[in-house]
Amino acid sequence: MHIPDGYISPATALAYYGATLPFWYVSTQRLRSQLAGRTVPALALFSAFLFVVMMFNVPVPGGTTAHVVGSVLAAIVLGPWAAVVATSVALIVQALFFGDGGILAIGANCFILAVAMPLVGYGVFRLIAGRSPLESRRRLLAAGLAGYVGINVAALLVGLTLGIQPLLWSENGRALYSPYGLDVAVPAMLIPHLTIAGAAEAIVTLTGLALVRRLSPELLGTTTSLPVVAPSSRRGLLILLAAIIVLLTPLGLVASGTAWGEWSAQELEQRVGYVPSGLARWEGWWQAPLSGYALSWLPADASAVQQALAYILSAIVGIGLVSAVIFALRLLVRPRTPTHS
Amino acid sequence: MPRRNFVEKTLLDLAGAIEHSVYAEELARRSGLLQRIDPRVKVVVLGFAILVAASLRSWPTQVALLTLLVALLVASRIPPGAIARLLFGLPLFTLVVAAPALILVPGPELLRLPFGLSVTTTGAWSVLTLLLRVTASLAAASALVLTTRWADLLAALRAFRVPLVFVLVLAMAYRYVFVLLELLQDLLLARRSRLLRRDENTEQRRWLSSALGVLFQRSLRTSEQVYLAMAARGYRGEPRTLRNPSLAETDWLALSLGSAAFAALWLVDLARL
Structure with a gap:
């Protein structure tokens, strides 16, 4: 259950x-x-x-x-x-x-x-x-x-x-x-x-x-x-x-x-016969961060080297992004700790 | 051999639950890699790992994630036997549940079976994806739960501004689960030791309902007593733990490295499309 x-x-x-x-x-x-x-x-x-x-x-x-x-x-x-x-x-x-x-x-x-x-x-x-x-x-x-x-x-x-x-x-x-x-x-x-x-x-x-x-x-x-x-x-x-x-x-x-x-x-339209009205409003909102990534990284005719480079690049971007977030988090968390003691 | 009746089954379940929690607490006290890291960091990093496990779409990244998580479990001195039991239980169940999908998911034929059925490639991929996903999610959850003591985990939740009422209720519920489990165990054992023949279904249900009533009354009365005891001791309502409230340098390192590794896996998975 x-x-x-x-x-x-x-x-x-x-x-x-x-x-x-x-x-x-x-x-x-x-x-x-x-x-x-x-x-x-x-x-x-x-x-x-x-x-x-x-x-x-x-x-x-x-x-x-x-x-x-x-x-x-x-x-x-x-x-x-x-x-x-x-x-x-x-x-x-x-x-x-x-x-x-x-x-x-x-x-x-x-x-x-x-x-x-x-x-x-x-x-x-x-x-x-x-x-x-x-x-x-x-x-x-x-x-x-x-x-x-x-x-x-x-x-x-x-x-x-x-x-x-x-x-x-x-x-x-x-x-x-x-x-x-x-x-x-x-x-x-x-x-x-x-x-x-x-x-x-x-x-x-x-x-x-x-x-x-x-x-x-x-x-x-x-x-x-x-x-x-x-x-x-x-x-x-x-x-x-x-x-x-x-x-x-x-x-x-x-x-x-x-x-x-x-x-x-599209699949939903095929199977259900219609697309929920909420779709139009939300689609742009989510597609921007997600499909933007996926499409711009790799052209359809990318060679193996290019692919490998893309992977490495994406890994580096990930590390950078996360480090930035953590740095911000650290700045946020730091001032709070002295009030504990 | 007669079939186990509900008394036996429930007793077994109860013993399993108590054994599991004692064992988990013992694992959380070992001096492994993850046990040394601040629980707040673990909640963030491994919570993120659970999200990544749920999002990955290609099998190489799924396998990489699973490998990474199993390596973390091993480095935290979780015995290989325990890891194996953990990681094969639910996935095995999943395999049984998902097996018909091999045939039911439409797609190109991979293997022809008798009776005009055939295993499809898409079906096989679906089952593999689900299996890897379930196993990786479970590994991430275990890495968090098995290496963190309950009190520390709650303190971590509190640090993330989860409402105090909620954290307190969780803390106390966990404590009294065991009180009630033991009470139920006593009730069941007492019944079993007085039983000479197999009892009827209706009789079983009558007994069950009175056990339910006893448990309920006991929990009502206990809650009143606990409240009075808490008030008498100057209950102010902040759960306490001996952990250092500020994060050490190694914790920051773990936070950066851990999140970066999982984020990298996710981005590689996204870039694959």
């Missing part, structure tokens, strides 16, 4: 970072005011809890086991914002320390599993649970279904993300990243999640909520020390907004991704 590094292009990865940052910002701001001084220990423990939940092998009807994400359960019990932060932290610890999921892909994994999944799941939960009493059976079923929908939305997003890679980043027919198109990547992600992993997620979300309701009912009531579950119309609006953004993400990726490569605009 976690996307490793190398499967998606840097443009995709950075686009996902861009999409995730506002959610991180909004959720930390909200939690800071809601939890006051307790923010840090509370979030840390929730993250640790989710990390452990991700390690569970859940027995699924039929005899196999599957791993779960648990972010929908977190959203229902702790509120969507706490779920965003706690799942993100758990994913970052996994990426940095256990090599589950890439580092460049942290943005993508966090957006899919820690933003889209809990927010969509929470939306589904609120929609189905409605105003039913806290101890009703309907709420439990709503939770199970929310977990199921959440994990499948996440799987769909992973499938779409991987599926657009060969469409946008190929070179002479050779895929530069994940090689499967949408027709393969989306079913490959969805089929196991619609069945096994979806069932595991539903089980954990449902039984988790049942347990919390029995053991710590004060968490779910209105007189809670963590008032993150209290409904408000503004939150509903935000969730709706989030859901719309989630739905638009594949489009946004196509639009910004096209701009990256000189090679993909």
Whole structure:
């Protein structure tokens, strides 16, 4: 489920970072005011809890086991914002320390599993649970279904993300990243999640909520020390907004991704039948630094010596550029150090 | 032999995670090349290496990058066995996942297979590119993570103005992951030692949900206690480390040389077009 590094292009990865940052910002701001001084220990423990939940092998009807994400359960019990932060932290610890999921892909994994999944799941939960009493059976079923929908939305997003890679980043027919198109990547992600992993997620979300309701009912009531579950119309609006953004993400990726490569605009037109309107605006911006390099270095009839010279020259330019950047960095960093001591 | 049930599987996973982290901490304490370099420099240079690994398009530059990174790992006294395990695990998985692409990617025929299928040259290149990319990314990430202690890495993040709340949460989450992992391990071991026959699926799920509940309650209670303990000790909220805050000359050298090498590889790759 976690996307490793190398499967998606840097443009995709950075686009996902861009999409995730506002959610991180909004959720930390909200939690800071809601939890006051307790923010840090509370979030840390929730993250640790989710990390452990991700390690569970859940027995699924039929005899196999599957791993779960648990972010929908977190959203229902702790509120969507706490779920965003706690799942993100758990994913970052996994990426940095256990090599589950890439580092460049942290943005993508966090957006899919820690933003889209809990927010969509929470939306589904609120929609189905409605105003039913806290101890009703309907709420439990709503939770199970929310977990199921959440994990499948996440799987769909992973499938779409991987599926657009060969469409946008190929070179002479050779895929530069994940090689499967949408027709393969989306079913490959969805089929196991619609069945096994979806069932595991539903089980954990449902039984988790049942347990919390029995053991710590004060968490779910209105007189809670963590008032993150209290409904408000503004939150509903935000969730709706989030859901719309989630739905638009594949489009946004196509639009910004096209701009990256000189090679993909025509290809996209061939395959999709049109070029996203964002393309015209972004194309010039990216092509200037990138294709400028590539074309001016090497004329088509360059000899081997010329090629070698070009390589050496480019290496020297690289060293020069980097040294300049580092020198500037050094000037920036130096004055700050005395204030430390 | 009966199939492993979820208790056994989860126990194995837990043991693996704890073992991995202990081993990683041990590696980060060795006196190798990368361990001696300031974590801030490593975050910049190896972060850049990860970006370069994701961007390279030709196999010679990919191989050169991979070689360079493996050389760094070896120079940092990471045992060859550990490097091999690291660099073959995920790539092997990738190979299995990507193998159908040999046939599915359309292109000129390279090798004819039975049933009218054929391996295409573009398919083979796609798989090779992906494999090299995944391995190089993993090598760069390992070079950063395996040679840097967690506290130092967090201090480095703080130096790059990552918000304090975020760094603190990361730091504490990492600490309490192990508390909860051990608790879960105890729960699972206690269950396994009391079990005489294979239990039913529904029974397993019931037990699982109560374990989940115990863990959740424990994390709630612990978070409250931790907060009180922190406040009682005058919690001011800046993570501390014994590293020197200013960069030594060797760090600047490492920063220049490292970034220059990776940038050179990238430019060579771009110039190839």
